[in-house]
Amino acid sequence: xxxxxxxxxxxxxxxxxxxxxxxxxxxxxxxxxxxxxxxxxxxxxxxxxxxxxxxxxxxxxxxxxxxxxxxxxxxxxxxxxxxxxxxxxxxxxxxxxxxxxxxxxxxxxxxxxxxxxxxxxxxxxxxxxxxxxxxxxxxxxxxxxxxxxxxxxxxxxxxxxxxxxxxxxxxxxxxxxxxxxxxxxxxxxxxxxxxxxxxxxxxxxxxxxxxxxxx
Amino acid sequence: xxxxxxxxxxxxxxxxxxxxxxxxxxxxxxxxxxxxxxxxxxxxxxxxxxxxxxxxxxxxxxxxxxxxxxxxxxxxxxxxxxxxxxxxxxxxxxxxxxxxxxxxxxxxxxxxxxxxxxxxxxxxxxxxxxxxxxxxxxxxxxxxxxxxxxxxxxxxxxxxxxxxxxxxxxxxxxxxxxxxxxxxxxxxxxxxxxxxxxxxxxxxxxxxxxxxxxxxxxxxxxxxxxxxxxxxxxxxxxxxxxxxxxxxxxxxxxxxxxxxxxxxxxxxxxxxxxxxxxxxxxxxxxxxxxxxxxxxxxxxxxxxxxxxxxxxxxxxxxxxxxx
Numbered sequence: 317x318x319x320x321x322x323x324x325x326x327x328x329x330x331x332x333x334x335x336x337x338x339x340x341x342x343x344x345x346x347x348x349x350x351x352x353x354x355x356x357x358x359x360x361x362x363x364x365x366x367x368x369x370x371x372x373x374x375x376x377x378x379x380x381x382x383x384x385x386x387x388x389x390x391x392x393x394x395x396x397x398x399x400x401x402x403x404x405x406x407x408x409x410x411x412x413x414x415x416x417x418x419x420x421x422x423x424x425x426x427x428x429x430x431x432x433x434x435x436x437x438x439x440x441x442x443x444x445x446x447x448x449x450x451x452x453x454x455x456x457x458x459x460x461x462x463x464x465x466x467x468x469x470x471x472x473x474x475x476x477x478x479x480x481x482x483x484x485x486x487x488x489x490x491x492x493x494x495x496x497x498x499x500x501x502x503x504x505x506x507x508x509x510x511x512x513x514x515x516x517x518x519x520x521x522x523x524x525x526x527x528x529x530x531x
Numbered sequence: 532x533x534x535x536x537x538x539x540x541x542x543x544x545x546x547x548x549x550x551x552x553x554x555x556x557x558x559x560x561x562x563x564x565x566x567x568x569x570x571x572x573x574x575x576x577x578x579x580x581x582x583x584x585x586x587x588x589x590x591x592x593x594x595x596x597x598x599x600x601x602x603x604x605x606x607x608x609x610x611x612x613x614x615x616x617x618x619x620x621x622x623x624x625x626x627x628x629x630x631x632x633x634x635x636x637x638x639x640x641x642x643x644x645x646x647x648x649x650x651x652x653x654x655x656x657x658x659x660x661x662x663x664x665x666x667x668x669x670x671x672x673x674x675x676x677x678x679x680x681x682x683x684x685x686x687x688x689x690x691x692x693x694x695x696x697x698x699x700x701x702x703x704x705x706x707x708x709x710x711x712x713x714x715x716x717x718x719x720x721x722x723x724x725x726x727x728x729x730x731x732x733x734x735x736x737x738x739x740x741x742x743x744x745x746x747x748x749x750x751x752x753x754x755x756x757x758x759x760x761x762x763x764x765x766x767x768x769x770x771x772x773x774x775x776x777x778x779x780x781x782x783x784x785x786x787x788x789x790x791x792x793x794x795x796x797x798x799x800x801x802x803x804x805x806x807x808x809x810x811x812x813x814x815x816x817x818x819x820x821x822x823x824x825x826x827x828x829x830x831x832x833x834x835x836x837x838x839x840x841x842x843x844x845x846x847x848x849x850x851x852x853x854x
Contacts, residue, residue: 490813490820493796493820494815494818495622495631496633496785497796497818499633500787500796510622511579511588512579512815512816514604514605514612514624515816
């Protein structure tokens, strides 16, 4: 059995893509059955993406888990297995024995497929939630790409368009409305309304002005 | 096998009872959360995240014979501070060279009236006790306030188990994604906060001072020609005022709608200049805004609710005098 340190080292090498094929397959299996490792795997990637500025403003961490859960609950679809290189007649899928054989023989690939789908959906979730306000007032979605190792700029390149705004005369009026409305914000006690007032830094385009999103 | 209703009751009753207990415990925590700042002196650092940005801020909070006093300020960039004392809120924005003074209406918080209005609130929200957690090194209990439709936001609250202080809160949109978050990273409960720490470091001299729109009084039912004809279920008008700005001759009608937890403001004013129209949707963090022009009047709807809600309300504002 693999010791804890060895497992940690292998996990680290797995994250860094430094394992050979056999070790890589072993770690994939471990990831599929170990919830803690699965969480760490996600966390490491999120940290890595954050440091490399791959992350958009909002994404749903739970989406990958939800996809994994769906896949686990999904009934397995068995592909007929050919018994020999020359015998092309499929083994009967009506046989329980055959089903058992297939189920025990192929779970590894199903798990990999599950992980791969979950990972790619997570990447897609990261992409599709990165929306931008365009100058014609509509909301556009960044193009979807799904190769995690691509440079950040090519995957998450922001659409650089001028932010449409309300007329300058009306913007100051909107700001007064926002400050006034904060006095009636009854939802949760605490500092949120006041943090909102002072929380906009000068380099942000929406400081003391609000962006027109759409109609 | 004979179906046993008694067996079913044995399962169902404890589940209902547990759900009810969870709601009641969540409710008790919310009440404790509301009253905690009224009795505690504390100082701390918190982060405010919105629109993918993180802002770091410091807070000093004091309770004395004169009531609650509080100062919070941005730790980065130019000085931006908010000082709350007695019934006044003063916002000093150094980079903008402006000072805004508003009246504080902290005593109108919804949780003060809990559980009186809990029955109506639970038609539109569920209150559930979540898992224990740790924020700023302190043990917290979590409460989930989950809306029952897509016309209001949800809340996740982390409440200090010992003191009841709100240590972290998330505002969740209709996709259950966080729109805004406040989270303490450090908190110290102290015996006393020095007066010096509650004074703004920026004097405000040579700044432009903006005072709150003067309140000309309550609009009696039937006295206004403006009406909101469509709003999400559970919302009703909680205020209808006429306001006046010192530099403008026209008055502004201000209607506040509330479902008991979320609130929406509707401002109606005469359109003076054609180029000052605002039509469509905007947002700032969790606050959504929708503008419409009705009978030469600018209608602006502002609220911490989803865009669909402000749009629905703005689109339904009518000048009933015409009919």
